[in-house]
Amino acid sequence: MYELVQLAENSYYIQSPAKMGLVLLNDTDVCLIDSGNDKEAGRKVRQILDANNWHLKAIFNTHSNADHIGGNKYLQDQTGCKIYAVGIDCDFTRHPVLEPSFLYGGFPPKDLKHKFLMAQPSDAEYLTNAVLPTGFKIINLPGHFFDMVGFRNADNVVYLADCLSSKETLEKYQISFVYDVAAYINTLEMVKELEAKVFVPAHAEATEDIAPLAQLNIDKVNEIAEKIMEICRGKLCFEQILQKLFTEYDLAMNFEQYVLVGSTVRSYLSWLKDTGRVSATFENNLLLWERI
Numbered sequence: 001m002y003e004l005v006q007l008a009e010n011s012y013y014i015q016s017p018a019k020m021g022l023v024l025l026n027d028t029d030v031c032l033i034d035s036g037n038d039k040e041a042g043r044k045v046r047q048i049l050d051a052n053n054w055h056l057k058a059i060f061n062t063h064s065n066a067d068h069i070g071g072n073k074y075l076q077d078q079t080g081c082k083i084y085a086v087g088i089d090c091d092f093t094r095h096p097v098l099e100p101s102f103l104y105g106g107f108p109p110k111d112l113k114h115k116f117l118m119a120q121p122s123d124a125e126y127l128t129n130a131v132l133p134t135g136f137k138i139i140n141l142p143g144h145f146f147d148m149v150g151f152r153n154a155d156n157v158v159y160l161a162d163c164l165s166s167k168e169t170l171e172k173y174q175i176s177f178v179y180d181v182a183a184y185i186n187t188l189e190m191v192k193e194l195e196a197k198v199f200v201p202a203h204a205e206a207t208e209d210i211a212p213l214a215q216l217n218i219d220k221v222n223e224i225a226e227k228i229m230e231i232c233r234g235k236l237c238f239e240q241i242l243q244k245l246f247t248e249y250d251l252a253m254n255f256e257q258y259v260l261v262g263s264t265v266r267s268y269l270s271w272l273k274d275t276g277r278v279s280a281t282f283e284n285n286l287l288l289w290e291r292i
Contacts, residue, residue, distance in 0.1 A: 002044040007198045007206065008155035014048065016041060018067040018202045021151070021159040024054070025133055031058045033151055033159045034202070035071030038115045042071030046078055060127065061085040062141075062161035063148035064092035066099060068202070070115060072122035084127035086138075087147035093124040103259040111255040141191075143184025144177065158196040158210075163187050164217050166204035174249040175224060175261050176217075181271035185221055188214045225277075228268050232278055235288040241265060 003015045010024040014036075021033030030049070035042060049056055056079040061069050064085060072083055072093065085093045092098045096119045100108035103117065112118070125131075127149070129138065135154025141163045142148060150160045163184075165176045178184045192214035199210040207213065231244045242265055246253055251261065269289055272278040279290050 002041075002048070004048050005206070007157050007200070011153055011155040011157040011198075013159075013200050013206065014045065016044070018162075019200055019206075020045065020071075021157075021200060022048075023133065023136075023153050023155075025057060028053065028055050029057045030054045031060060031133060032056065032075070033060050034062055034068040034161070035059050035075055037067035037070040039071065039074045039120070042074030042078070045071060045075060049079075055079070056081045058082040058084060058131075058133075060132075060136075060151065061089065061093060061124065062150060062159070062202070063145040064089040064096070064099065065145060065162065066096065066115060066117055066119040068161070069093050069096070069122065070119045072124070073120040076122050082131075083122050083124040084131055085124045086127045086149050089145065089147045090124050090126050092146075093119075094121055096121055100259070103263050105263075109255070112259060116256065117259075141187050143180050143182075143187045145179050152196065156197040158194060158199050160191065160199055160201045160210070162202050163191060164201045164204055164210070164213050165220075166201075166213070167216060169203055170216070170220050174251065175245070175264055176220070177260050178221070178264050178267055181221065181225075181267050182274075185218060188218045188221075192218075225268060225272060228265070228272065229277060229291045232289050232291040235281070235283070235290045237286050237288055238262075238266065238269070241269070241289060 004012055006012050012022040014020040014022055016036050020036055022030055024030050058081055076083055100112040100117045104112055137152045139150040141150050141161055144162045148161055152158045192211045198206055198208055200206045231241055242262055273280055277292055279292050281288050
């Protein structure tokens with residue numbers, strides 16, 4: 001873990017629970033794409049920097065989930081590096097309590113205010129094309145989270161953040177977090193057509209051909225949608241739908257899974273309603289969902 005892997009002349013990734021990109025900008029300066037899940041990840045990055053006599057100029061965050069910004073504060077405090085994030089995700093990076101609050105839908109209990117869902121705040125600035133290193137291009141990857149992006153660099157290496165999960169991850173967790181299902185499918189269809197020297201998804205192995213994995217993720221989205229519609233053959237409230245999905249996929253309920261899977265299921269229900277496949281009615285002061 002935390003092994004530095006070279007992909008091209010100036011392009012690397014750091015093997016970790018959420019892969020971090022590292023790009024050499026010149027003989028001594030580097031930038032990171034994401035910073036890992038916590039302070040310890042930041043320390044591991046610092047050791048790699050020191051071992052290679054590299055200076056960290058900037059961190060480009062793909063999105064604001066805690067496992068991608070958790071090392072921000074430590075590395076910024078240690079190196080004085082700049083931190084950049086896009087749009088709403090920049091605000092979440094500055095104010096990480098927004099993540100558990102958003103997931104829970106209210107003031108989060110202490111059970112949700114831990115490093116896996118709430119990073120330490122860091123002084124992030126809004127990411128624009130003007131601050132990108134030479135040869136970098138932003139790839140918009142909406143769907144998983146608000147304004148998530150990836151990057152293509154001068155070596156034609158593409159860092160894809162969380163827009164795909166590995167086959168093993170899908171089989172283990174079944175329902176991956178998605179904020180906007182329609183946008184997510186569009187992103188996967190776009191990614192399926194991309195070409196690059198190497199693709200680096202944060203939660204799957206680096207590969208020269210991303211299309212099969214993109215299709216696998218598309219198929220999983222459609223499978224989950226079909227399961228929800230099958231469950232909704234009769235009128236059910238959200239909690240009943242969630243319970244049946246957890247049972248169907250043999251998932252274990254806890255606070256973290258409740259908000260991550262629960263938020264995702266709400267997003268699926270919104271998508272299915274907006275596309276005319278389920279209806280929502282209020283009866284006896286309950287919001288009930290039913291397949292059309």
